[in-house]
Amino acid sequence: METLPLFPLSSALFPAGVMHLRIFEVRYLDMIRRCIAEDGTFGVVPLISGREVRVPESSETFASVGTRARIEKWEAPMPALLEIRCVGTTRFRLTSHEQGPYGLWMGEVIDMIDAPPQEIPESLQSAANALGKFIASLQQDGVSAAQMPIAPPFRLDEAGWVADRWSELLPLPSSEQERLLSMEDPVARLERIQTYLADGPASL
Numbered sequence: 570m571e572t573l574p575l576f577p578l579s580s581a582l583f584p585a586g587v588m589h590l591r592i593f594e595v596r597y598l599d600m601i602r603r604c605i606a607e608d609g610t611f612g613v614v615p616l617i618s619g620r621e622v623r624v625p626e627s628s629e630t631f632a633s634v635g636t637r638a639r640i641e642k643w644e645a646p647m648p649a650l651l652e653i654r655c656v657g658t659t660r661f662r663l664t665s666h667e668q669g670p671y672g673l674w675m676g677e678v679i680d681m682i683d684a685p686p687q688e689i690p691e692s693l694q695s696a697a698n699a700l701g702k703f704i705a706s707l708q709q710d711g712v713s714a715a716q717m718p719i720a721p722p723f724r725l726d727e728a729g730w731v732a733d734r735w736s737e738l739l740p741l742p743s744s745e746q747e748r749l750l751s752m753e754d755p756v757a758r759l760e761r762i763q764t765y766l767a768d769g770p771a772s773l
């Protein structure tokens with residue numbers, strides 16, 4: 570078990586996922602600076618209720634599962650602003666959490682062991698095909714690799730990788746993000762994602 574600083578967000582992060590964040594709240598500026606100095610990670614957890622930006626007398630409720638985020642790139646365009654690109658590494662379960670005096674949440678976490686990569690069943694191949702087309706459309710539009718919402722290598726033959734990327738891209742409610750993060754079986758995750766793709770990823 571380990572104590573980890575937490576970052577509740579309305580968008581979930583999954584292993585191998587990328588996330589671009591603008592950090593300006595004091596509680597998170599200090600946290601990110603420590604992570605950069607110590608090459609540490611922080612935990613991204615889906616926000617169930619409350620606001621991402623802290624306001625007086627507000628409260629936050631978040632999921633009991635999340636993903637470790639490791640900072641790959643950062644810039645400081647202003648003294649009180651950090652722009653970071655982070656990558657998801659390991660999922661974890663949150664056993665307890667408490668909020669510090671400046672509003673930063675700290676949690677006791679236990680890392681989850683990912684299942685070995687599994688091939689995509691033929692019945693779910695359409696989900697991988699649709700994701701491949703989405704990636705190709707971004708490339709054709711000239712979106713740079715640094716700005717893409719999906720980072721290579723593109724493992725379009727792995728059920729878990731495809732399911733995780735759709736879990737980040739689709740506008741899913743926080744409760745569904747929590748459920749998908751909790752699922753151990755990558756094929757089962759992709760089966761659940763397929764239900765959201767039945768009418769096509771029109772939201773993208």
